Structures are given as C-alpha cells and as structure tokens.
Amino acid sequence: MTVFLVIIALALLAVTGWQLSKIFELSKGPGADSTQIANDNDNRKQARYMLWFMIFIYVGMAYSFWKWSKLYLPEAASDHGSQVDTLMFISIAIIMIVQVLTQALLHWFAYKYQGKKGNKALFFADNDKLEFIWTIIPVITLAGLIIYGLFTWSDIMNIDEDSDPIVIEIYAKQFSWQARYAGEDNTLGKANVRFIEGRNNVGLDESDPYGEDDKITTVLHLPVNKPVLFKFRSQDVLHSAYFPHFRAQMNVVPGMVTQFGFSPTITTEEMRDSEYMVDKVQTINEIRKDNSEKLRAEGEMPLDPYEFDYFIACNKICGEAHYNMQMKIIVETEEEYNAWLSEQSTFGEFMDN
Structure with a gap:
C-alpha cells in the first residue's frame, strides 16, 4: 500500500510540474522567443x-x-x-x-x-x-x-614445482574459509564434497593415505619469502579468494580445482610497524573511540581496538553473509611457521579423536 501511495504522489508531482511549465510559457510576454530552435544567445x-x-x-x-x-x-x-x-x-x-x-x-x-547565425560547418x-x-x-x-x-x-x-613450494588448499563454503596444509609428503589427499560427513567437513577421502597427514585450520599461516602453491575448492557456490595485500585473486569454482602461487615478502609484524599502517590504525582507532562513546551512552558494548591483519576476502556476491566471509592470514618467520604447524593435528588424528 505504501508503494502504491508513493507512486501516486510521484505521478501527481510530475503532473504539477508539467502544468507549472505551461503556466510559465503563458506568462511570457508577447515579444518572448518561443521557438524551439537554438539562437546565438x-x-x-x-x-x-x-x-x-x-x-x-x-x-x-x-x-x-x-x-x-x-x-x-x-x-x-x-x-x-x-x-x-x-x-x-x-x-x-x-x-x-x-x-x-x-x-x-x-x-x-x-x-x-x-x-x-550565418556560419556554416565544414564537411x-x-x-x-x-x-x-x-x-x-x-x-x-x-x-x-x-x-x-x-x-x-x-x-x-x-609455479615452478622444482622450487618445492608449500602446498595449501583454500576451501570455500558459505560463509567461511578453511586452509588444508599438505603434510610431510607435501601432497594433498584426494577430496570431494561427496565425502563430507560428520567431522569430515572438507570432504577428504579417508581411504587415501596422502590425506592422513593433511592439517586443516581456520587461520592461514605463511612463512615469509617461501613459495606457496594455493589450490582452491568450493563446497557450494562460486566464490572468489581475494588476497588484497598480496595482489592476487582467484575464482573458487564448484566441481573443479583452481590455483595460483606467490611468495610472501613482508611479515604481519613488519606491515604493522610500517608508517602507512601505523597511521591507518591510529585513524581507525580514533573513529572507533568516538563510536564506542556513543555505544556506551546507549548501554551497548564498545568496539574493540583495531589491529591490522592480512586476510582473505570473498570477492563474489555468494549470499547474504558474503560481506563477512574472511579468513585471517599471518605471515611470519619460517621458524615461527614451523613451530605453529607442528602444533596442529593431522586429519588422521582429528578423525580418531
């Protein structure tokens, strides 16, 4: 009903404007130029x-x-x-x-x-x-x-396979990402959405021995200055893995595996300490501080201080929660990366627990 009333109001406004234009034309004096042809003026x-x-x-x-x-x-x-x-x-x-x-x-x-008047255009x-x-x-x-x-x-x-890149699968589904690291063999196990059942939420083939030592995480850790080969797979609809700070993007297509690779060159801590990022974080936190004061006045929880992190975002409109489909990326030294990876459970250990 509201839409119908708005349409009627707009129609009446248009008719009013048209009538006013007619009144304006009639109000002109007898010497007014009423021709529709442009003159010199x-x-x-x-x-x-x-x-x-x-x-x-x-x-x-x-x-x-x-x-x-x-x-x-x-x-x-x-x-x-x-x-x-x-x-x-x-x-x-x-x-x-x-x-x-x-x-x-x-x-x-x-x-x-x-x-x-009197001028003629040259053909x-x-x-x-x-x-x-x-x-x-x-x-x-x-x-x-x-x-x-x-x-x-x-x-x-x-990607030069002879450089022995770290192989990581990025798995997309509405509305989150997961990372799957190849184990000691640096070979990902077979996977298919048909194998998704119970705790096996990325569809690994449990009969494939290459998948036993794969490690599945919700945060992506990368060693600095080491080549990484990313393989992308989607569980449901078309997504797009967007790495803005690394200048890379790849469509994640249901039913097929896409890939690209690069070597990270700046750790998360180094980027946080850069002049650009220090100024940006300071500006964002000043805005958050002002907004937090308004939230406190309304009896709501204040905003947490912002801290920079690399991230993967989905760059395809994949559904209602598309805007929030992100995964944190941490770029660190090789020693820190190896220490973190050693603490992660393998797929075999995860399924046995």
Missing part, C-alpha cells in the same frame, strides 16, 4: 556552460586524488605484487593523460566553434593519416599493457 550560454563544466571536472578530479589517494593499499606484500602495482599505475597514467587531453579538447571546441569526409594515428597508437599501447600483464600473470599462475 542560447549557443553562447551553452558554450560557457561547457567551459565551466570542464573546470568543475578537473577541480573535482584533483580534489578526489588529494582526498582519497591515501586509501590506496600499502606496499605489496608478495614477490609479484610490485609488478601488479606498476601495471595499474601505468594504466591509470595513460587513462588520465588521454582523459585530460580529450575532455579539454571536447569542451574547448564546443566553446570555440559554438553555433552562430570533412575523412583523413587517412589521422585515422592511422588514432588507430595505431591505441593498438601499440594496449599490446604493450597486455604483454606486460601476461608476463605478470604467468609469474602468478605457473
């Missing part, structure tokens, strides 16, 4: 508007860069991350140069060549030289970006 106004709008665009653009550039992600924490960042900034630079030039020319030409059929220039330059630019991107993509996707 109209063209001069529109030409000035184009210049003012160009200034508005560039002022807004400059303000946006000044205001929001601080929200860029910090330094990439993986070996390939700097290549991804370089590719992104090159793309942004090219887009900005083209955008500034073309918008400036568009608005300036609209002003300079505004319509005037210009074609120009082979100009068409060649504006075709070949984008082709060369895009080819360079694509080739550069392919080399970066290859670094992420084609």
Whole structure:
C-alpha cells in the first residue's frame, strides 16, 4: 500500500510540474522567443556552460586524488605484487593523460566553434593519416599493457614445482574459509564434497593415505619469502579468494580445482610497524573511540581496538553473509611457521579423536 501511495504522489508531482511549465510559457510576454530552435544567445550560454563544466571536472578530479589517494593499499606484500602495482599505475597514467587531453579538447571546441547565425560547418569526409594515428597508437599501447600483464600473470599462475613450494588448499563454503596444509609428503589427499560427513567437513577421502597427514585450520599461516602453491575448492557456490595485500585473486569454482602461487615478502609484524599502517590504525582507532562513546551512552558494548591483519576476502556476491566471509592470514618467520604447524593435528588424528 505504501508503494502504491508513493507512486501516486510521484505521478501527481510530475503532473504539477508539467502544468507549472505551461503556466510559465503563458506568462511570457508577447515579444518572448518561443521557438524551439537554438539562437546565438542560447549557443553562447551553452558554450560557457561547457567551459565551466570542464573546470568543475578537473577541480573535482584533483580534489578526489588529494582526498582519497591515501586509501590506496600499502606496499605489496608478495614477490609479484610490485609488478601488479606498476601495471595499474601505468594504466591509470595513460587513462588520465588521454582523459585530460580529450575532455579539454571536447569542451574547448564546443566553446570555440559554438553555433552562430550565418556560419556554416565544414564537411570533412575523412583523413587517412589521422585515422592511422588514432588507430595505431591505441593498438601499440594496449599490446604493450597486455604483454606486460601476461608476463605478470604467468609469474602468478605457473609455479615452478622444482622450487618445492608449500602446498595449501583454500576451501570455500558459505560463509567461511578453511586452509588444508599438505603434510610431510607435501601432497594433498584426494577430496570431494561427496565425502563430507560428520567431522569430515572438507570432504577428504579417508581411504587415501596422502590425506592422513593433511592439517586443516581456520587461520592461514605463511612463512615469509617461501613459495606457496594455493589450490582452491568450493563446497557450494562460486566464490572468489581475494588476497588484497598480496595482489592476487582467484575464482573458487564448484566441481573443479583452481590455483595460483606467490611468495610472501613482508611479515604481519613488519606491515604493522610500517608508517602507512601505523597511521591507518591510529585513524581507525580514533573513529572507533568516538563510536564506542556513543555505544556506551546507549548501554551497548564498545568496539574493540583495531589491529591490522592480512586476510582473505570473498570477492563474489555468494549470499547474504558474503560481506563477512574472511579468513585471517599471518605471515611470519619460517621458524615461527614451523613451530605453529607442528602444533596442529593431522586429519588422521582429528578423525580418531
């Protein structure tokens, strides 16, 4: 009923506006120009508007860069991350140069060549030289970006198995992640959603000896400067494993295994101590402090102080709790990683308990 009343109100508002426009037309004097064809005065106004709008665009653009550039992600924490960042900034630079030039020319030409009575536009059929220039330059630019991107993509996707990377499966389900570490043999056991039963909530094949020493966790620990091969599997719907600080992302597709790999280069503690992150955490905690005071005044629990952690997020809209589908990542020294991993129960021990 409320929606119906809103529709009626909007319809009445539209009719009112239309009637007011008719009254405005009738109220004009007998000498008013009622033609619908633009005259020189109209063209001069529109030409000035184009210049003012160009200034508005560039002022807004400059303000946006000044205001929001601080929200860029910090330094990439993986070996390939700097290549991804370089590719992104090159793309942004090219887009900005083209955008500034073309918008400036568009608005300036609209002003300079505004319509005037008696002027006649020049018919210009074609120009082979100009068409060649504006075709070949984008082709060369895009080819360079694509080739550069392919080399970066290859670094992420084609992992050198001879480097003996740590093999970890990232298992997705609505709405959480689990990590499965290959055991001493560095080989993951077979798994399938058909094997999910009871405590076996990731679907490992209990008859496969390679799965006996696998270790399943809800927090992802990674050793710094060691290559890691990630394999992704989904229990239900399409998810996307997004590692923002490591500049990596992969779709997690039901019924198949996808993969990529990288070497973490900055530990969690090192990232927490970076100037960028210290300032960011301080700003967030100031906001949380203000919000906590409001919550206390309303008799609710205050917010906990924020502390930075790497995380995996789901970058596909996979359901109602998609926004909260995250898993904490801890990047640490190899000694700390080995000590933590040795404390985790194997799949065989877990099923026997």
